Amino acid sequence: QKEVEQNSGPLSVPEGAIASLNCTYSDRGSQSFFWYRQYSGKSPELIMSIYSNGDKEDGRFTAQLNKASQYVSLLIRDSQPSDSATYLCAVIPPGNTPLVFGKGTRLSVIA
């Protein structure tokens, strides 16, 4: 059973703080990792992708991947109230199979 685990939250952070979102996956051979942001009532939006160990930065977002620990994280620096959303971690397992999504972590940034 391919699994992607996330803490459901809510994770509450004050405006301007760093929000840290975590994800673990069960299939060691997984090769591609993604973070999606989903506002209430809207569809998921791809915000970060990472394919190799280490950090990848894009503006206020940093994705971190540790394949040995089967762990992916997303850091949001200088969090804004507009970052309040559910963040979905997604993983492509080995083989030609669809993305496996986690259940999402709800983030609330308090002004």
Next chain:
Amino acid sequence: EADIYQTPRYLVIGTGKKITLECSQTMGHDKMYWYQQDPGMELHLIHYSYGVNSTEKGDLSSESTVSRIRTEHFPLTLESARPSHTSQYLCASSEQGVYGYTFGSGTRLTVV
């Protein structure tokens, strides 16, 4: 502009009716997917396709069918709608390879 389109955005329909949810993309993506999502809940894969005349079932496929006659078009059909089908239906597409998905805006279906 390359995009993925879903119609209708909202649909209210009576129990027992047959409905087709439309999904089209102009990005030339070979892979397309249908997901069901209740408010605040996780995504469930219903069906997916990796190319014309190729379709596969996901986790919640037993009460719906799909077709893929053209690369850009991937409609989802419910033969007999039930109140349990009330949900948001999301279509997505991706390139060949290990790339992320682009989602459409969704269809919010209510069966009364």
